[in-house]
Amino acid sequence: MSEQIFYDSPADRATRVKWFSTRVALYGALIIWAIICLFPIYWTITTSFKMAPDVMRGNLIPFWDYTPKWLGWRSLGLSPETIGAESTVREEFLKRFFNSAIAALCSSALAVFLGSLAAYGLSRFSYRFGFMRNSDISFFFLSQLILPPVVLALPFLVLYKALALLDTRIGLILLYTLTVLPIVIWIMRDQFAGIPKELEEAALVDGLSIWGAFTTIVLPIALPGMVAAFILSLVLTWNEYFFAALLTSTHANTLPVMVASQTGSQGISWWSMAALSFAAILPLIAIGIVLERYIIKGMAAGAVK
Amino acid sequence: MADQGDFLHVVTNDNLSERRIALGRALIWGSALVMAVTAGLQALQEAGRMDFGFANWRPTLYAYVLWAVCLCWGQVLIRGERGKRVLFVLPAALFVISMVVFPLLFGLVIAFSDWNLSSPTGRTFNGLDNMRQMWRDDFYWNALANMVRYTLAIIVEYAIAFGLALMLNSQIRARKFFRVAFLMPLMLSPVAVSWMIGKSMLEARFGPLARLARELGWENPSFFGTPEMARLTIMVMDAWTYIPFMMIMILAGLQAIPKDIQEAAKVDGARAWRGFWEVTFPLMLPVSITVILIRIIFKLKLADIIINVTAGGPGGATDSVTSFIFREYRDRSNVGYGTLLAMVYLVLIVIAITIVMKLTDRWARPRY
Numbered sequence: 001m002s003e004q005i006f007y008d009s010p011a012d013r014a015t016r017v018k019w020f021s022t023r024v025a026l027y028g029a030l031i032i033w034a035i036i037c038l039f040p041i042y043w044t045i046t047t048s049f050k051m052a053p054d055v056m057r058g059n060l061i062p063f064w065d066y067t068p069k070w071l072g073w074r075s076l077g078l079s080p081e082t083i084g085a086e087s088t089v090r091e092e093f094l095k096r097f098f099n100s101a102i103a104a105l106c107s108s109a110l111a112v113f114l115g116s117l118a119a120y121g122l123s124r125f126s127y128r129f130g131f132m133r134n135s136d137i138s139f140f141f142l143s144q145l146i147l148p149p150v151v152l153a154l155p156f157l158v159l160y161k162a163l164a165l166l167d168t169r170i171g172l173i174l175l176y177t178l179t180v181l182p183i184v185i186w187i188m189r190d191q192f193a194g195i196p197k198e199l200e201e202a203a204l205v206d207g208l209s210i211w212g213a214f215t216t217i218v219l220p221i222a223l224p225g226m227v228a229a230f231i232l233s234l235v236l237t238w239n240e241y242f243f244a245a246l247l248t249s250t251h252a253n254t255l256p257v258m259v260a261s262q263t264g265s266q267g268i269s270w271w272s273m274a275a276l277s278f279a280a281i282l283p284l285i286a287i288g289i290v291l292e293r294y295i296i297k298g299m300a301a302g303a304v305k
Numbered sequence: 306m307a308d309q310g311d312f313l314h315v316v317t318n319d320n321l322s323e324r325r326i327a328l329g330r331a332l333i334w335g336s337a338l339v340m341a342v343t344a345g346l347q348a349l350q351e352a353g354r355m356d357f358g359f360a361n362w363r364p365t366l367y368a369y370v371l372w373a374v375c376l377c378w379g380q381v382l383i384r385g386e387r388g389k390r391v392l393f394v395l396p397a398a399l400f401v402i403s404m405v406v407f408p409l410l411f412g413l414v415i416a417f418s419d420w421n422l423s424s425p426t427g428r429t430f431n432g433l434d435n436m437r438q439m440w441r442d443d444f445y446w447n448a449l450a451n452m453v454r455y456t457l458a459i460i461v462e463y464a465i466a467f468g469l470a471l472m473l474n475s476q477i478r479a480r481k482f483f484r485v486a487f488l489m490p491l492m493l494s495p496v497a498v499s500w501m502i503g504k505s506m507l508e509a510r511f512g513p514l515a516r517l518a519r520e521l522g523w524e525n526p527s528f529f530g531t532p533e534m535a536r537l538t539i540m541v542m543d544a545w546t547y548i549p550f551m552m553i554m555i556l557a558g559l560q561a562i563p564k565d566i567q568e569a570a571k572v573d574g575a576r577a578w579r580g581f582w583e584v585t586f587p588l589m590l591p592v593s594i595t596v597i598l599i600r601i602i603f604k605l606k607l608a609d610i611i612i613n614v615t616a617g618g619p620g621g622a623t624d625s626v627t628s629f630i631f632r633e634y635r636d637r638s639n640v641g642y643g644t645l646l647a648m649v650y651l652v653l654i655v656i657a658i659t660i661v662m663k664l665t666d667r668w669a670r671p672r673y
Binding site for chain 2 (some may be wrong): 043245257259
């Protein structure tokens, strides 16, 4: 080995130490926050495999300080032994699950459909409805965001009662569509504004109608934005509790209502509550991991002009 | 708002025959007539004059839907190409108007009446009685004050979210993992969160957080014992779910800032701290305002966690307006009073948001 010729000057060594310590602090902060975010989920998963003594002793790590048992999942009828057998709880759970899924999927689809059309129209044509011009119409749609659900809740209760829409999925779907529509319009307006109108002009010159140009040229380009809006609506509607709690009772109950109704009655049988909560959040965790890109895209759309 | 002027200009040459226009008019007015007749008949039955055997108001709903479809179709018939353009906005507009404006007007009627849904007497108009009752209702004022407190917590949430966004925006490994992990709380339903955290992790005897608090020397950890503590816990739980939302919007803003501006500041000798306060933060101001405004709007709807964790307790100390009205309805099923409270809340919100928007608009407008 030849002798080292180049040395770090003492000043450089100091900066390296400083760089290293900022790195450690940065990763430390990141990891702490990641733990804050993930620990409740971890806690719920592990608790669903615990038994009463494990809960009371505060055991945390499975296989290390307790042996996992299927207790919580058995009470839902979803453990290996009970999965083949009849289970009223499981049927109840699946019913709520499908109610939630249908309400969330249909309302998101409807909102994306209505919202994309409106956003496209507002970004391309100038309208006049009475005194309202484009910016007023946009504001009218977006101002719905401010409206707190509680203002609509009681009138809708009465209206739905008269229309026999209480406790039906359609009623829920309509309301959910309303709550996510402004968000969809907001995201989609941003999307369409980013698409050059020369594309449609070329299509129109080539003989397509306006709707033809919209469906064959613009929609495929705007598809990622639509997916983002759809996913974001899905998250919001899947988690919605307030309207579901007020407007449904037996038939159209969604999953959050079921979870909420169980919290009071279960006492310390945490394992079954944990299993139920985890089953309720599982679809969204999956969506969050797989489609994270779209969620971030959707939320970022409004922030940056 | 939508930038005026950058529109698609289409000149179309419509040859609309007289018959087509007449057909369009006939469709719209005909279906409107059908709707009016149906509604009229149902109103007559409601008043007890005649009996047509309607079980509910569904027929009117169907007639309304029919009218809405005919209105859209009629636009195309009457106005040709321009009608097709209207067709983009009209469905959404009709939907929102029928789902918001009509119920709001209806709500105004309910708000000034005494209407117990479970009693057989039905609705009776009681003028300003609800208003007077509200004036004396300390719990409602307390809930309103709570909303102010909860809203003020946004400042802390914003600071944390900004810090997290800065960390995610810096040169780190495993960025994708951290982004997904930080996003997770937002995906969870508030109801599940209120069990996972509020009811089990914060449980005074066996919850892991209570254990941790005991380890740290807090004798009897009770997170919902005193009003202040309970409010704080609610704030923390709500912050936990919504910080990712603010973080991601701020992150998007940070990524939109051109890198060379920060590099120029660095070349000019600005340290990281000054570089942040004098370059990054001012550039982020518009995004920050948007984020905070949206967060305020979401915060004003806060209810799920409160309903499920504390049910407003101890003694109504943690109530938000929404959860208060929810319980008011659940306990007494009085629609009228609850609606009035909600209406007053709406008016207050609209006033407050307008003021905030005007102020921020003046404050944030760049002065060149």
